[in-house]
Amino acid sequence: MSFPWAQEYKPQAPLMRWLDERLPLPRLVYNAVGAGYPVPRNLNYFWNFGVLAGFALVIQIVTGVVLAMHYSANTLVAFNSVEHIMRDVPAGWLIRYAHMNGASFFFIVVYIHIFRGLYFGSYKAPREMIWLLGVVIFLLMMATAFMGYVLPWGQMSFWGAQVITGFFSAIPVVGEPLRQWLLGGFAPDQAALNRFFSLHYLLPFVIAGVIILHIWALHIPGSSNPTGVEVKTEQDTVPFHPYYTAKDGFGLGVFLICFVAVTFFAPNMLGHPDNYIAANPLSTPAHIVPEWYFWPFYAILRAFTADFFFIPAKLLGVLAMFGSIALLFFLPWLDKSPIRSATYRPLYRKFFWFGLLPCIVILGICGVMPASQPWIIMSQLASAYYFAHFLIILPIISRIEVPDALPSSITEAVLSKHATAGAAPAAAHA
Template structure:
């Protein structure tokens, strides 16, 4: 691709010496993109927008936050009450975490539906899962910083999980705490790492975009770009589409910030942390609930392995298994649009994750959705079983046995056919 010629002499002078403008021109302006991308492809750019918003609001919050157990809670209250527009900055940051996870979860489910993890995009998929892991670590440490009741006890419960590992468990927990209990050293460590991790995420996002531009975007048909007619420039077609999606997303985001800022949080976190009073029901933030349900669902011992260790291993395995999906899926067809059997299993998996989230939010002895005789813990165990069965059994078997629909010869053919049907 030839270098663009700039009419502006200043731009040309800078670009001749540091071709940043040419790089942006090639990667964000004339970058050839499949012409059939739907609005489901907006969530990657929306996640990037939220990440930048989180970094900026976090920087402003840090200017007024005090990472000390005796002052952290009061400093957050001061931000809310005395700092100019502090309440707005904090509510954007607090709800921004949920918005970030919503965008990334939809982005991941879209990738699962359209087979965006298949060759040659395995590395792109891996970096995306690393971003998810970094997000989870950052969100967990950030939830501890207000030093409310749920912050303190959430940190105590989650960090104690590592004690399940034999030999290294207890020293690891002591190292995480910076002592022998969750206290000021713990808060300082979490604060430092919470401030650092978003920049690690930003670096991973740069790698993610780099990998994306190397292997090109997937599309709803799963068919690769074969001719110039299959693609269109990213600008103005998808910049406009992304801006429209951003406008709709901001309405949703602002609805929470201005009308229901505490809806996605827990009321106990507005009580100062008290090590002597345990909340009746300790729950993590909503985006951790499916994994929390998997952790709690293991309440039995296998081959002498304690239930606690099995639960921790199952929780970590629920993330690690995502790395090997490209090899578990044996189908030669990417998109579920052309896989009539697997499509139903995919939606069953989506429902299963929502059920896990519900089970994670409820006490184990509660009845599932009020159904007599069906305990939450039992439903959590069944949902956990299907979670792993979906990847380890359904994906390999359906991929080999399923009779898929015929693929279009090209992206252009599918676009013309859909236009004719419309």
């Protein structure tokens, strides 16, 4: 976004001036994360999670490249190569645990980033493209994580690949050929491991490319903010550096403390113990579950237990699982409310906190539980509410809701908040 009051980059050092004239990289960085990029002055800590997601991706790429130097994508030795990394490679256990838990932390910060967008209406015009690219990043993350989970070639890796790819066969006509094409055969084997390793190595760089587009799209309309009110004057903004670089730095410090604590003291907390058993195609685990970040979608997949006329239950589950993500692409057009932020949407706020969030938590719990009662009926009810929230409740709310009064500017919202906070101590002294 072009702000008339934004500072222009004028390098002082001769070397920087020479570089900027021939390759305007310093100018690009300055305009992207420096004083040349004014941002709303009222951003809270929920706006830290985009930067944290980028940092988590860097951790995954760096540790993944090192692991690829020692991993062998061969079904005969893949499991042992992982054990070799853990036991024989200097600091291999640290690199592997950092990569393994880095995936979980990547999903944690991205999920919070998505929920922030849902709550504060960051998907609304003129930021639809930012949201759509974000959903693409999320899909690429899921594909990358699934393929990475197969690589250790443990019991849960093998049977997870067998079960998840098996759902493609539910698609009429093209399903089974698609599954065989994906696996390179009739079951997970050497061809599947080669393909998954290649794609798992490649996709993080694709994600990085889409993130560049995501940030580029963000800089056209500028950052959203908790009020949902657009920037109007210079008083509504502050330079990204040093204000938000310092704020992001604090958030990054908290993130690293949590990440290091889990990596060193509870590295297998978010994993599954069966994956420390070598893959055995003749021994099915008692309870096959994906990684925790897939649990809500796995619950939706298993919620369909009966055929609907001529449509098999298995196909309905696959369609619902993919549909639960596809819904996010249409969200900017499903929500017709002119008010962005839930801060000024009392009815939407209630359905968000007491409807959507509990629904997703219930789906997550059902996704890790056995496919038996009462978990099946709970997943069915939660799945029904999930789709109803986006397809029925949200469009109705956007038409009937009476929003609270919006501040006329970001500055007014900030000053009124500080005035209210300052009035409380004065009243106490009185």
